[in-house]
Amino acid sequence: MENIKIWVENLISMMGVKGDMIPITRHILLVLVAILLAAFAGLLCRKILVPIIMRITAKTEAKWDDVLFNKKVLVSASHIVPAIVIWWLLPLVFFQFPIVKELLTRITAIYIVVMSVKTVLVFISAIKDLEGEKRSNKQQYLYSFIGVLRLLMIFVAAIIVVSIIIDKDPMKLFAGLGATSAILMLVFQDTIKGLVAGIRLTSNDMLHKGDWITVPKAGADGIVEEMTLTTVKIRNFDNTIITVTPQTLVDDSFQNWTGMKEGGGRRVKRVVYFDFRSIHVVDEPLRQQLIDKQLVKEEDIKADSVNLTLFRYYIEAYLKKRQDVNAKMTLMVRQLETNQYGNGLPVEFYFFLRNKEWVPYEHLLADIMEYIYATAPLFGLSIYQRPAAP
Numbered sequence: 001m002e003n004i005k006i007w008v009e010n011l012i013s014m015m016g017v018k019g020d021m022i023p024i025t026r027h028i029l030l031v032l033v034a035i036l037l038a039a040f041a042g043l044l045c046r047k048i049l050v051p052i053i054m055r056i057t058a059k060t061e062a063k064w065d066d067v068l069f070n071k072k073v074l075v076s077a078s079h080i081v082p083a084i085v086i087w088w089l090l091p092l093v094f095f096q097f098p099i100v101k102e103l104l105t106r107i108t109a110i111y112i113v114v115m116s117v118k119t120v121l122v123f124i125s126a127i128k129d130l131e132g133e134k135r136s137n138k139q140q141y142l143y144s145f146i147g148v149l150r151l152l153m154i155f156v157a158a159i160i161v162v163s164i165i166i167d168k169d170p171m172k173l174f175a176g177l178g179a180t181s182a183i184l185m186l187v188f189q190d191t192i193k194g195l196v197a198g199i200r201l202t203s204n205d206m207l208h209k210g211d212w213i214t215v216p217k218a219g220a221d222g223i224v225e226e227m228t229l230t231t232v233k234i235r236n237f238d239n240t241i242i243t244v245t246p247q248t249l250v251d252d253s254f255q256n257w258t259g260m261k262e263g264g265g266r267r268v269k270r271v272v273y274f275d276f277r278s279i280h281v282v283d284e285p286l287r288q289q290l291i292d293k294q295l296v297k298e299e300d301i302k303a304d305s306v307n308l309t310l311f312r313y314y315i316e317a318y319l320k321k322r323q324d325v326n327a328k329m330t331l332m333v334r335q336l337e338t339n340q341y342g343n344g345l346p347v348e349f350y351f352f353l354r355n356k357e358w359v360p361y362e363h364l365l366a367d368i369m370e371y372i373y374a375t376a377p378l379f380g381l382s383i384y385q386r387p388a389a390p
Helices: 002-015 021-059 064-068 071-078 080-093 098-130 137-166 170-187 189-203 246-251 258-262 284-292 307-321 358-379
Strands: 212-215 220-227 232-236 241-244 266-274 332-335 345-353
Touching: 021 071, 021 080, 071 080, 071 098, 080 098, 098 137, 137 170, 189 246, 220 241, 241 246, 266 358, 284 358, 307 332, 307 345, 307 358, 345 358
Parallel strands: none
Antiparallel strands: 212 220, 220 232, 232 241, 266 345, 332 345
């Protein structure tokens, strides 16, 4: 700073300024020098240092440096540099005006605090870009911690700004907050509950970003798009968005379809009701028809074979042969208990399809069930239909 002061004094002498104009000219020149140095420092950071850093990160194979040191973070950080230069030069520029120096020093300090917090918040927000479609437990823990850290930093910054304005030690203000802790707990109760609920969800491996969940109470059935301290955002399959609190998911039940998506197949569980009057022992015409159509081998038809029994075994064999059915998982065609209303004999078809995507799954399921409906009459079976009301 002394070099700058000497340079300004020499410049005043070269300009031939004398008398009462010397302090005014000195002050004007010092202000201009401070502004020019601050502008030059900001320009140097934005136009030279930021592009150099971005080129260096672009050449590395790691992805994290491209995200964490992106243009938004670097530009936000470069806005702090001119303020630091101004704050450093204020004692030199306004040494004759202590009140102005003190006021501008506080304003500059507040600006540096605010911009520093903004830069850190932008840096923290960039961490989200490192995530994939599915967030791991460690990532979710980090994300929850980041949410708390953001609130904490804003709170600390507010305390520091207040301490600068009233010219008090910020540590004394923090010490005085002990008396208001109950009020703070009340204000941040949703955040605290959300943090605890989020930790329970992730520690028990109950929920991740990208999971398909169903929350009957909230009318949600879709993919988890975002998990924060206070909300879980779910995009339904009709593209509507529902938000629920983590506490709601912990307190109430919800269905997570991740196990199905990661497993070997998606379950099919369909029931067809057959008319009791169509169930009978296989007679000779039906026996010959089944053999001619190669539905059942001759040696598999016994004297007391029942058409429904042969049909069940045939469908099981049919399902095992299909490539889109996972025969290694549970596969069966079974009778269920009849109800008191006599709506036919319920037969359940229980198996797993390899393709778990919604649209292909529904088409494959329809193909199989339609084949079952079409094949049943070949075994002499009739699907139960409720008689029309008179």
